[in-house]
Structure formats: C-alpha cells, structure tokens
Amino acid sequence: MFENVKRNFGFGCMRLPMVDGEVDLAQVNRMVDTFIEAGFNYFDTAHGYIEGKSEKAVKACLTSRYSRDRYILANKLSDWFFKTEEEVLPLFEQQLEICGVEYFDFYLFHALNRNSYQKHKNCNTFEIVNRLKAEGKVKHIALSFHDTADILDMILTEQPQVEVVQLQINYLDYDDPAVQSKKCYDVAAKHGKKVIVMEPVKGGALVNLPPEAEKEFAALGDAAPVSYALRYAASYPEVFMVLSGMGNMEMMESNIKTMHPFVPLNEQELAATDKAREIIRQYNQIPCTKCRYCAEVCPKNVPIADLFAVYNEYALARTTKKETAEKLASFEVKASDCISCGKCEGICPQSIKIREKLQNLAKM
Ligand code: SF4
Ligand code: SF4
Known part of the structure; x- marks a missing residue:
C-alpha cells in the first residue's frame, strides 16, 4: 500500500539525545546514518516535539543530508498551535520550511480526541489538508488518536479520506479502559485502515520491568524485555509501522536487531506478555509516557x-x-x-x- 516505506520500524524523533538542553546533533547524525544503512527509512516528528527542536534536528540530520527519495517523513497538525482556520496553512508552510522539505509523506491530525476533533472541524482543517494532498504537499492523510473506540469509529465514518490511523498499542494497554488499544485497533481494521503504532514500550515503562515480570521473558531466552514489546506491537496484521522514540545509539542498535529480520511473537511469547501485564499492573504506576x-x-x-x-x-x-x-x-x-x-x-x-x-x- 505504501510502497516507498521500507520495513516496519520507524524512528520517532520525540526523545532525541540531548546535551546541555540542545539536541545532540552529532549523535543524531550517527543514528540517522545507522538507521538508513540498516535499510529503514521512516521518520516521525511533530511541531512541538522537544519544544520545537525535533523538526530542526530532522532538517539538520536528515533532510539536509539525504536526497528526498531516501526517507519517508511524517509530521503532524497539532491543534494547540492554531486558534483559527487562518492560522492553519501558515503553520503547515512553517513546518515544511523548518523541516527543509517540499512535502510530507504522511501528515497526521495530531492526538485527536473528542474535543480536539471538534476544534479541527471548526477550523476546517480536514478540508485544508485535503487541498494540501491535491497539491502534492501531503502524500498520505493520517491521524493519531487518544480516546475511546466509539469516537474513533465516528471520526473514521465522517472522514473517510483518512488513510492511516496511529494508535497507542502495547501489551500493557491492550485492554486498558482509557487507552482501549485493542478496541481502537479493531475499529481501524473495520474501516480498512492501516495502523501505525506509537508508544510500543509505553514511554519506557516496558523497558525496565519489575523483577517478576522480567523473569517471564528471561525464561524464553536472552532477548531483552523491550524486544518483546516491539515485536508485540508489530505482530498485529494491520500494523505496517511501529515507532520508537529512541534516545541514543545503543537503543537504536538494539531495536534494529529486534526488528530486522522481524519475527512475530509466537504463542508462548504472547503468553509471557499476558503474564507480564498482570504483574506490572500490580505496581500502580502513574501511566505517564513522558510525551511532555x-x-x-x-x-x-x-x-x-x-x-x-x-x-x-x-x-x-x-x-x-x-x-x-x-x-x-x-x-x-x-x-x-x-x-x-x-x-x-x-x-x-x-x-x-x-x-x-x-x-x-x-x-x-
Ligand atoms: S501542572 Fe498545575 S499549573 Fe501546570 S498546567 Fe497542570 S494544573 Fe495547571
Ligand atoms: S502527564 Fe505524562 S503522558 Fe500526560 S501529557 Fe504530561 S508527559 Fe504526556
């Protein structure tokens, strides 16, 4: 469906490595090179990531260093950056300029929920993005979503031009009543939409597990718990992309190893994620993903x-x-x-x- 997208793993530019409050561009350059050399090409940013520094880093480390056919770039329309319809196009043009590109491969209505959806409708953003697609400045229209499955169903019914849905899917949120990972996934599949996964490791919560949960995975072999979380998210049939906000080269190298070659979880591994979920939930952590x-x-x-x-x-x-x-x-x-x-x-x-x-x- 998206023939230019290589492999099922994307570089989320939300948690880039930092030095003295600034993005560590030298390290990000190396990470981008490693990622592309390993055969991956999907990059995801947003206007507000790292207080605006993510888009700038994307230009410095990716778009100014690689030809346009070497990467897929996703960006987002965040409702907290515009108040009126008149402000939407200038914001989009500003995003293109900061990122140093003439089009975005994927442009997402960012973090939609029942309230922000109304604001988008009031500001006519769906029409505006349709026009941007007709002009070739957006290749694919998408949305990222944080609300209950019935709201997603309503939005996808009202906005059939949306091609892709980005959802928070991880084994901890699978049946969480607030996140509704599985129910939202089912709605997207019902509407025939492909899915991008965000927060596969829930902001790091599925990286360093409580010891009893770690044991469930240790019993399966040497792979780190994080690798099961990534493979879990990528195992859903309609998922074509899993994003990870990687904060250093070590994380990137380990994730690349996990995702290429990609092998879906088997039954035994899936059962371990079920057990880990029950254990982690007993600890009553605050479910913050550090999105900031x-x-x-x-x-x-x-x-x-x-x-x-x-x-x-x-x-x-x-x-x-x-x-x-x-x-x-x-x-x-x-x-x-x-x-x-x-x-x-x-x-x-x-x-x-x-x-x-x-x-x-x-x-x-
Ligand atoms: S932390 Fe407190 S002061 Fe800050 S936005 Fe939330 S409610 Fe307001
Ligand atoms: S509390 Fe955590 S999850 Fe919620 S907006 Fe803040 S950083 Fe993101």
Whole structure:
C-alpha cells in the first residue's frame, strides 16, 4: 500500500539525545546514518516535539543530508498551535520550511480526541489538508488518536479520506479502559485502515520491568524485555509501522536487531506478555509516557513528567518513601507549585488526573 516505506520500524524523533538542553546533533547524525544503512527509512516528528527542536534536528540530520527519495517523513497538525482556520496553512508552510522539505509523506491530525476533533472541524482543517494532498504537499492523510473506540469509529465514518490511523498499542494497554488499544485497533481494521503504532514500550515503562515480570521473558531466552514489546506491537496484521522514540545509539542498535529480520511473537511469547501485564499492573504506576505535551501548556512550568518518573521509581519499589520525598523536594519547581488550572489535563493523551496526582506528590 505504501510502497516507498521500507520495513516496519520507524524512528520517532520525540526523545532525541540531548546535551546541555540542545539536541545532540552529532549523535543524531550517527543514528540517522545507522538507521538508513540498516535499510529503514521512516521518520516521525511533530511541531512541538522537544519544544520545537525535533523538526530542526530532522532538517539538520536528515533532510539536509539525504536526497528526498531516501526517507519517508511524517509530521503532524497539532491543534494547540492554531486558534483559527487562518492560522492553519501558515503553520503547515512553517513546518515544511523548518523541516527543509517540499512535502510530507504522511501528515497526521495530531492526538485527536473528542474535543480536539471538534476544534479541527471548526477550523476546517480536514478540508485544508485535503487541498494540501491535491497539491502534492501531503502524500498520505493520517491521524493519531487518544480516546475511546466509539469516537474513533465516528471520526473514521465522517472522514473517510483518512488513510492511516496511529494508535497507542502495547501489551500493557491492550485492554486498558482509557487507552482501549485493542478496541481502537479493531475499529481501524473495520474501516480498512492501516495502523501505525506509537508508544510500543509505553514511554519506557516496558523497558525496565519489575523483577517478576522480567523473569517471564528471561525464561524464553536472552532477548531483552523491550524486544518483546516491539515485536508485540508489530505482530498485529494491520500494523505496517511501529515507532520508537529512541534516545541514543545503543537503543537504536538494539531495536534494529529486534526488528530486522522481524519475527512475530509466537504463542508462548504472547503468553509471557499476558503474564507480564498482570504483574506490572500490580505496581500502580502513574501511566505517564513522558510525551511532555503538558509542558507546552503549564503556566507554572511544573516538571510533571519528571515528578511522575520519580514517583514511579517508588511505585516499583526501587526507592524508599524518604528518598522519593527528598527527590521530589529537590526540584526547583515542585508539585506544590501547581495552581490547579487544569490546562495539562486538557492535553494529556493518557487522560491522567494530573492535578490529583500532583497533590498527592506534594503531600509526600
Ligand atoms: S494544573 Fe498545575 S501542572 Fe497542570 S498546567 Fe495547571 S499549573 Fe501546570
Ligand atoms: S502527564 Fe500526560 S501529557 Fe504530561 S508527559 Fe505524562 S503522558 Fe504526556
């Protein structure tokens, strides 16, 4: 269907390696070269990733160094970057310019849910993107989605021109009532859409597992738990692409090994993911994927994802309560600085009750 896409694994440019607050371009250059030399060619960015630095890194490390036929580039229309219909086209043109390309292979309506979908409709973005496709500036129309399956069904019924759906699919969220991985996948398949997977390792939560969950995979062989998570996501028949936001060369090399040659999970391996899911759930972590969308809107610059990461180490029994309290208190901006405006909750794709969680952390 997408004949230029090579292999089923894509470089998500959301968590690039950083040095002193800037993208480590030298390392990203090496990662891009390694990725392309290994026969992969799909790259995914968005205007807000790493506070705008992802798109710039894509230009510096990819589009200015490789001819246009060597890579597939996906970008996104994020509703928090426009207020009116008039602002949509200038935003798109700006994205093309920053990325240094004349078209995007895939352009996604970003993080759609019931609320943002209404905003897109009000701002006529579906019509605008249809026109961009007719002009050749967008090759394929897609959407990424964070809401319940019935909403996805409604959107795909109303917008049949959408060719591809990007979903959060991982073995932990398979039957999660908020994420609804499997139900959303079934809806996409029912509409005949191909699927791109995001968050196959749930922001890193499926990389370092609790010891009992790790044992389930260790019993199968030497491969790391993360490799099962990636293969799990890629094993769904309608999935043609799995994205991973790789933060360093080591991760990239390990993931390349996992995904080429790609072998779907067998029954025994699938059973291990079922067992691991049950074990991980007992730890009650905050389901933050460190996407940092909330950082874009928080007026107090509360480091929400970092505070939650500290708490999750405690939830996994890797730190004591005292150590956790000390770490939480060491942040310059603390959980107690939250003014409960709720803006973060309006944008969080994981529907986390951020204010409530921060209040609990502040008490700690
Ligand atoms: S509710 Fe708190 S953490 Fe969320 S955006 Fe407002 S101030 Fe920031
Ligand atoms: S709290 Fe939500 S929006 Fe913020 S980083 Fe975590 S998952 Fe992303």
